[in-house]
Amino acid sequence: MKQKTIEDYGIHIGSLKKGKLNKITDVKGVRVGHCTIDDDEHKTGVTVVMPSEDNIFLNKLPCAVHVINGFGKTLGTIQVEELGTLETPIAITNTLNVGLVHDSIVEYMLKLCNYEFTSINPIVCECNDGYLNKIADRAVKQEHVFKAIEDACEDFLQGDVGAGKGTSCHNLKGGIGSASRIVELGGKEYTVGILVQSNYGRLEDLTIDGKNIGKELSEKINMNSTVDKGSIIMIIATDIPLSTRQLKRAAKRAGVGLSRVGSYIGHGSGDVVICFSTANAVKYEEQNDFVSYSAINENKIDKVFRAVAECCEESILNSMICSNTTVGYKGNIRYGLKEVKKFL
Secondary structure, three states: OOOOOHHHHOOOOOOOOOOOOOOHHHOOOOEEEEEEEEOOOOEEEEEEEEOOOOOOOOEEEEEEEEEEEEOOOOEOHHHHHHHOEEOOOEEEEEHHHHHHHHHHHHHHHHHHHOOOOOOOOOEEEEEOOOOOOOHHHOOOOHHHHHHHHHHOEOOOOOEOOHHHOOOEEOOEEOOEEEEEEEEEEOOEEEEEEEEEEEEOOOHHHOOEOOEOHHHHHHHHOOOOOOOOEEEEEEEEEEOOOOOHHHHHHHHHOHHHHHHHOOOOOOOEEEEEEEEEEOOOOEEOOOOOOOOOOOOOOHHHOHHHHHHHHHHHHHHHHHHHHOOOOEEOHHHOEEOOHHHHHHHO
């Protein structure tokens, strides 16, 4: 059965045309897979973004990283900042499982490439799901990462699945969310898509389509206020030819969508953006002294900025509206947005 997203509740974010699935996978070649761990003490998992149908180590993709607030443990960003390329799938999990997931991606790439490389740079992102998950057990293992990769598809689930199983957003249930937008450039249609793992914010600040509903909700449901801490991971994909500098500029606009939902980018939050393009692949064994690539006219890039902002805002709302009320470790509870909207 098709999941109901925020649009199905009459909330229409932005003005740009949406992609066919309204997901990051509307960018051709991108797939997403989950593996969820769900028992009495563990509400966690792993989500993997497969950026390309090709062997990505041999055909690296232009990539940029933007850190809005750096209270996070994402791995692999140093090399991306220096070289501007993505060479593995992007994995998302919980804070204490980053190392184990990193090792699993290395193992996957060794088997995939059948190539005697001596260096590999996996990107592994995280949010801390310790409120609902017994995080110290580090429940995510190699078999879960491989299962998420095997599960990768275009029409993936959103909400409390994979790396979003145990996350919280604005003191309600967070999770995995996605959205896409179509941008017309040079007489052709291109796609911008985003996937988020939401895990930040205070209930009082929650804003939907410009309306601060969180304040009213906080007065009607028994929910203790907290400081704005947590994290959010935002993965942006596009098929628009962009330089790595332009990708970084686009990544910065994720903060617009984030703030529109009510984030104040708190001290304790790890807000990290990874942005890649499926155009201008860089061959690992390139022999030419010079290579050519195309890039957008800087005067036309506003369309990309708007698409990123709209996608980010809607992705966060989808991560919440697709999530169910969850009772986790020590009986801690996070209510799903679709179940508390009746109080409005």
